[in-house]
Amino acid sequence: MIEYLSRHWDTVLTQLGRHLTIIGIALPIAAVIGVPIGIAISRNKRAARVVIAIAGILMTVPSLALFGLMVIALAPLRAGIGVPPAVVAIVIYALLPMIRNTLVAIRAVDPGMINAARGMGMTNGQILRRVRLPLAVPIIMAGLRNAAVLGVSVTTIAYLVGAQGLGYFIFAGLSRTRLDMVVIGALSVGILGVATNYILLLVEDLITPKGIKIARKQ
Amino acid sequence: MAIECIDLTKHYGDVVAVDKLNLRFEEHKLSILIGPSGCGKTTVLKMLNALIPHTGGDIQYDGVSISDIDPIDLRRRIGYVIQEIGLFPHMTVYENIATVPRLLKWPEDKIRKRVDELLDLVNLDPGAFKTKFPSQVSGGQRQRIGVARGLAADPKILLMDEPFGAIDPINREKLQDSFLEIQRHIQKTIIFVTHDIREAVKLGEKIAILRMGKLIQYDDTIKVINQPENEFVENLLGSDRALKGLELVRVHEIYDQKFFFLPTEEQLSTRKALEMLQSEQRSFAFLRTPKGKLYGYVLARDLERDRDGRTVDDLAKSVETIQLYGTLMEAITLMVTTGLTSVPVVDDRNSMLGVIRFRDVFEKVEALAGTGDA
Numbered sequence: 107m108i109e110y111l112s113r114h115w116d117t118v119l120t121q122l123g124r125h126l127t128i129i130g131i132a133l134p135i136a137a138v139i140g141v142p143i144g145i146a147i148s149r150n151k152r153a154a155r156v157v158i159a160i161a162g163i164l165m166t167v168p169s170l171a172l173f174g175l176m177v178i179a180l181a182p183l184r185a186g187i188g189v190p191p192a193v194v195a196i197v198i199y200a201l202l203p204m205i206r207n208t209l210v211a212i213r214a215v216d217p218g219m220i221n222a223a224r225g226m227g228m229t230n231g232q233i234l235r236r237v238r239l240p241l242a243v244p245i246i247m248a249g250l251r252n253a254a255v256l257g258v259s260v261t262t263i264a265y266l267v268g269a270q271g272l273g274y275f276i277f278a279g280l281s282r283t284r285l286d287m288v289v290i291g292a293l294s295v296g297i298l299g300v301a302t303n304y305i306l307l308l309v310e311d312l313i314t315p316k317g318i319k320i321a322r323k324q
Numbered sequence: 325m326a327i328e329c330i331d332l333t334k335h336y337g338d339v340v341a342v343d344k345l346n347l348r349f350e351e352h353k354l355s356i357l358i359g360p361s362g363c364g365k366t367t368v369l370k371m372l373n374a375l376i377p378h379t380g381g382d383i384q385y386d387g388v389s390i391s392d393i394d395p396i397d398l399r400r401r402i403g404y405v406i407q408e409i410g411l412f413p414h415m416t417v418y419e420n421i422a423t424v425p426r427l428l429k430w431p432e433d434k435i436r437k438r439v440d441e442l443l444d445l446v447n448l449d450p451g452a453f454k455t456k457f458p459s460q461v462s463g464g465q466r467q468r469i470g471v472a473r474g475l476a477a478d479p480k481i482l483l484m485d486e487p488f489g490a491i492d493p494i495n496r497e498k499l500q501d502s503f504l505e506i507q508r509h510i511q512k513t514i515i516f517v518t519h520d521i522r523e524a525v526k527l528g529e530k531i532a533i534l535r536m537g538k539l540i541q542y543d544d545t546i547k548v549i550n551q552p553e554n555e556f557v558e559n560l561l562g563s564d565r566a567l568k569g570l571e572l573v574r575v576h577e578i579y580d581q582k583f584f585f586l587p588t589e590e591q592l593s594t595r596k597a598l599e600m601l602q603s604e605q606r607s608f609a610f611l612r613t614p615k616g617k618l619y620g621y622v623l624a625r626d627l628e629r630d631r632d633g634r635t636v637d638d639l640a641k642s643v644e645t646i647q648l649y650g651t652l653m654e655a656i657t658l659m660v661t662t663g664l665t666s667v668p669v670v671d672d673r674n675s676m677l678g679v680i681r682f683r684d685v686f687e688k689v690e691a692l693a694g695t696g697d698a
Binding site: 216218219221222223224225226227228229232236237240241315316317318320321324 | 370373375396397398399400401404406407409410411412413414415416423424427457458459460473483
């Protein structure tokens, strides 16, 4: 394994870069779609139930099948192979944690506080921007971390739709019965997952309002 | 600004939460809305700032119907104070208080001045508190900040929904006292919702009693106590109704300016002091410094028992005092806790002005109890 690494470290770095590219494109898209959906459905219980159910069903589709479906679905756009189907599949997976956590976070704000905000003359938009969203940051970020870690492992399968990534070592290793390659693939995906989670924790700490952090410590 | 409810009604489907309420909240007065839970008091309050739309009748601000006022605009012009939970945890004390001024787009230096002024008003040091977050201050302090926030844009009207409800009894008393003090300065039109009759009697100039959405009685506080409209109001006031009236009577109304001091003589012997007390037929005497400050009292009983030739000062006991604007309720509480039938009345420099006696307080109780039943 050490020998493989020393000879192919450039391949490891290239595939790591591709893996990160897919996640780096997919996660922001999932956040940009998921957070507004979460906010939009927080006012309507029925809409919330329906959207959460749909996102839940999408998540139960086996990842392998979802990638396959994406290849077929995107084929007419001449984008059935490579990064596009992988990105779309990861976005779909990441949506549920994003929507669900946003919904929970927005709803978790104390009604007394919203009552106070409205009573002081805030408009709905101001209540959302100045009260609900700042208070929702920790829970929404937890959703993003959840989605990111999920994305890191699911992106492994993107190799099968021609998007490359760290899945290369696993699948190529399996077909060549090269155990060292498989272990390198598995290990690097695991390390990347932990690292992503940690980096997002730092980001979360950076953007969580100070007052909430102090309140949580007590 | 006076507020008038005219046949004000709120229906939730078939349920009538507020039923044809007619009531005028007077300018510069603190009016209480009280009643058991579900009586509609909070609903009325929330209709006043359009948080809940009314379904019948009207609310008029100096004759202008609430339907003709933009609700957002209206709320920014009315202070709103709820339990401490209403503070925003992610904002500093400064930002919390600045909420409405910022909504009104005041320039920041005007806001800064106003926040300092308000923190002073509610007895919190601006330097120490401005940058703190709500979670870093005590419950009582949070509530003071809530009051400051409600007053931020200098509204003419203040709506308060059980603001002191979550505070422990001792701190609640303190908050109520300082809030009364603040209201003496600011003279706002205040509508105050509570379910605590003691709080109502203590704070309210007028009390509106609601039951199942209907107005039962609306009168000056003393009149509610002396002339309860019916059995429901009597029960609400409780069997100690007369005692509650003591919250309304101030010490300066019935205290006695005559009292007995021992001469301020150094090394006054116990025998001489005892003779003086016996010639006046008193069981105790107050003691004061040459400058006239009260520092204690001495009992004739203790003087009699003394065999060691000690001085009066050796036998002196420290004493609890009350000020002219204290209530008879506070006076009687002091009497019960100290076991003394007279409590010295002092000014804020601790110079003695007189005494308040148990029998005078009791006469007042009898008078208060009597008028209602006559």
